[in-house]
Amino acid sequence: MEEEGKHDETAALEKEKAGLVEKLKEVDRRYRYKMYESKALREMLEKKRKEVTLPPASDIRKRVRRLEFIISTEARTLKQERELVKEVRRWEKKLDEAINIERMERKLRFIGEDIKSAEMQVAQLEKRIDEIRKALREKHHTERKSAKERKLLELKRKVEEERQKEIEPFMQKESDGRVGLGEICVIKKKEK
DSSP: OHHHHHHHHHHHHHHHHHHHHHHHHHHHHHHHHHHHHHHHHHHHHHHHHHHOOOOOHHHHHHHHHHHHHHHHHSOOOHHHHHHHHHHHHHHHHHHHHHHHHHHHHHHHHHHHHHHHHHHHHHHHHHHHHHHHHHHHHHHHHHHHHHHHHHHHHHHHHHHHHHHHHHHGGGOOBOTTSOBOHHHHHHHHHHHO
């Protein structure tokens, strides 16, 4: 009955360990995917930054608004207004590129947070798996030790029974069940 309880406990630990290993594999896959995604995004971001150096999107927005304000409020010649409109369009294109770059940077930050989260989960899962492995090793060790002890006790009992069977013919018990000193001496002589 006690062995069944130990076996059930060991089986439960093994099952928990298997579940944690599956979770660890899933988190590790997500971690590796995020690392690849981060690397690819970082390379693309560096490439875009090298192609075009742009000020932050907020500065570009301010410039576009200022130009639009100038167009709408100041009196200029038609040619000057067309030039200002062209400049607004150029800055709007740059604004789109700057916004894309900022989105990529933000996405890269989020991916970095996901990577840190995955690393923490991996560390927690590995710690718990190690705890379970240690507990299982201890249980297996105690089970082997107790099995060896049971075998040793059984062997001792059998040896004692055989010794009793060998000695029994020489023993003359007194009426109260005690053995006399003479019989013990004879037995010892015969054993030697």
